[in-house]
Amino acid sequence: MSKTLNNLMEAFAGESQANRKYLAYAKQAEKEGLPQVAKLFRAAADAETIHAHGHLRNAGKIGDTLSNLKDAIAGETHEFESMYPAMIADAEAEGNKVAARYFTFANKAEQVHATLYKKMLETMENPVDVDYYNCSVCGYTHEGAFEGDKCPICGAAPKAFYKVD
Template sequence: MSKTLANLMEAFAGESQANRKYLAYAKQADKEGFPQVAKLFRAAADAETIHAHGHLRNAGKIGDTISNLKDAIAGETHEFKNMYPQMIVEAEAEGEKVAARYFGFANKAEQVHAELYSKMLESLENPKDVDYYNCSVCGYTHEGEFTDSKCPICGAAPKAFYKVD
């Protein structure tokens, strides 16, 4: 890998993390009654997304839709088969029960994401028009309106689900 490509990927990772961090900061600012601070964090988060997308594009990592779906399946599969299981073991070994539990939630959600991407890839020529709903607690993605009594991963109530636009 060239130094430039490595730098583009490092910059992509950093900008992506900054985006997510700033959105979390914005939520906290809103919760504490600082709407203008939250607005600034959201504006900066959006700018970080612009940077991240530019770095990813310049690195040549955005392919056609079929390639992108296959890449997403591979990434999600790696997470639920390798990454999160190891993190769960390590967190449990350190007595970090809360982290281990949340790693477990994410692990199960990543498996669902891989399945949804695979399903979409298989039906790409004639995909079903469906809305997606996410659990705001664990990140589980549900195909179609969520009407169950609780999240199948974390047990959250239906009110924890929101429609993804």
């Protein structure tokens, strides 16, 4: 990998993390009754997204939709087959039950995401028009309105689900 490509991917990772971090900071500011601080964090987060997308595009990592779906399937599969199991084992070995529990939630959600991407890959030419709902606790994604008693991954109540626009 060239130094520039490596730098683009490093910058993409950093900007992506900054986006997520600033959005978490914005939520905290809102909880503390500081809407103007939250607004600034959201503005900076949006700018970081612009940077991240530019770096990814300049690295040549955005393909056509078919390629992007295949890449997403590979990424999600890596996460639930390799990445999270190792992280769960590490957290358990260190006695960090909170981290192990949340890694487990994420691992199960990634399996669902891979399945949804595979389904879309198979029906891409004639997809079913469906809304998606996410569990705000664990990241489980559900096709259609969630009507269960609790999230199948983390056990959260139905009120934890929100429609993804």
